[in-house]
Amino acid sequence: MTDHDSNSGKHADSVTQLVKLMACLRDPVHGCAWDRKQTLPSLTRHTLEEVYEVIDAVEQGSPDKICDELGDLLFQVVFYARIAEESGQFDLSAVADAIVKKLLHRHPHIFPDGNLASFGQPSLLSPEEVERNWEKIKNAEREAAAPSGESVSVLDDVASAMPAIERAGKLQKRAASVGFDWPQISQVLVCLQDEIAELQEAIATADTQEQIHELGDVLFTCVNLARHLKTDPESALRQANQRFENRFRKIEENARQAGSSVADSDAATLEQYWRAAKESEN
Known part of the structure; x- marks a missing residue:
C-alpha cells in the first residue's frame, strides 16, 4: 500500500466517524x-459565520486554529448533506461524487481522459491560462445545461446573495472571460477618475439617489482595478480595516495619556495623533 492509499484510508475513516456522529x-x-430542529435555510447564517472564522484563522496564521475552524466548516457540509438525505434529496456521497466529476471535467490539462486514471502527464499551462480555460469550460457547461431555445448569459448563476464586493469581482471576471474588459490598468485608472468626477458632480447637486448611484460606480470600478492588479479587493479592504483599527486604538491611547479622550480632542490634535500612529507603523 502506498502512502497516498494509506492517507486516503485514514481520511475516509475520519469522515465516516463524522457522518456517524451527525x-x-x-x-x-x-x-x-x-x-434536530435545524433545516437547510436555518443553517445558512451559521455557515457564513464559520467561513469568516476560517478566514480569520488563516490571517492569524495559526495551524491549530485553522485546523479547528476547518473542522467546523466541514461539519456544516456534513450537516447539510444529512438533512437532505433524510428527505431523500441527496447524501454526502452524492455531494462528493458531484464535485469530483466537476473537477475532473474542468482540469483537462491534468486529467486528459476525464478520469483519475489519466493523471500523471505534465502540464505546461500557466496559472493564468488555467483560469481562462476554467471560465471557458464553465461557460460551455452553462450553455449545455440550458433548456433548448433558452438564451444563456455568462452572468447566469452568479449568486445574488454574495457580498457585494465579491459579486462585483465575479461579474467582472465572467464578462472578461468573453472579452469584455479593459486591456490595460491605465484605462481602468482613467475610468476610476471619471467615476469620481461624476460622484463629485452628484454631490454638488445634493441628489441623494444620484450620489448613491455614482458612489456605487466608484466602488465597482475599484473592484475592477483590484482585479487588474491581481489583488483580492476583500483582502485589501480587510487589511485597510485592520490598519485603521490599529491606528485608532493608538489615537485613543494617546488621548488618554494626555488626560483627554478622542471625543474631547480638537481636529488639529486628532490629526497629530493620526500622523503619529501612521509613522509608528514604519
Whole structure:
C-alpha cells in the first residue's frame, strides 16, 4: 500500500466517524434537540459565520486554529448533506461524487481522459491560462445545461446573495472571460477618475439617489482595478480595516495619556495623533 492509499484510508475513516456522529445528533429519539430542529435555510447564517472564522484563522496564521475552524466548516457540509438525505434529496456521497466529476471535467490539462486514471502527464499551462480555460469550460457547461431555445448569459448563476464586493469581482471576471474588459490598468485608472468626477458632480447637486448611484460606480470600478492588479479587493479592504483599527486604538491611547479622550480632542490634535500612529507603523 502506498502512502497516498494509506492517507486516503485514514481520511475516509475520519469522515465516516463524522457522518456517524451527525446521524446520532439528528436521531429523532436520542439526538440533540437543537440539531434536530435545524433545516437547510436555518443553517445558512451559521455557515457564513464559520467561513469568516476560517478566514480569520488563516490571517492569524495559526495551524491549530485553522485546523479547528476547518473542522467546523466541514461539519456544516456534513450537516447539510444529512438533512437532505433524510428527505431523500441527496447524501454526502452524492455531494462528493458531484464535485469530483466537476473537477475532473474542468482540469483537462491534468486529467486528459476525464478520469483519475489519466493523471500523471505534465502540464505546461500557466496559472493564468488555467483560469481562462476554467471560465471557458464553465461557460460551455452553462450553455449545455440550458433548456433548448433558452438564451444563456455568462452572468447566469452568479449568486445574488454574495457580498457585494465579491459579486462585483465575479461579474467582472465572467464578462472578461468573453472579452469584455479593459486591456490595460491605465484605462481602468482613467475610468476610476471619471467615476469620481461624476460622484463629485452628484454631490454638488445634493441628489441623494444620484450620489448613491455614482458612489456605487466608484466602488465597482475599484473592484475592477483590484482585479487588474491581481489583488483580492476583500483582502485589501480587510487589511485597510485592520490598519485603521490599529491606528485608532493608538489615537485613543494617546488621548488618554494626555488626560483627554478622542471625543474631547480638537481636529488639529486628532490629526497629530493620526500622523503619529501612521509613522509608528514604519
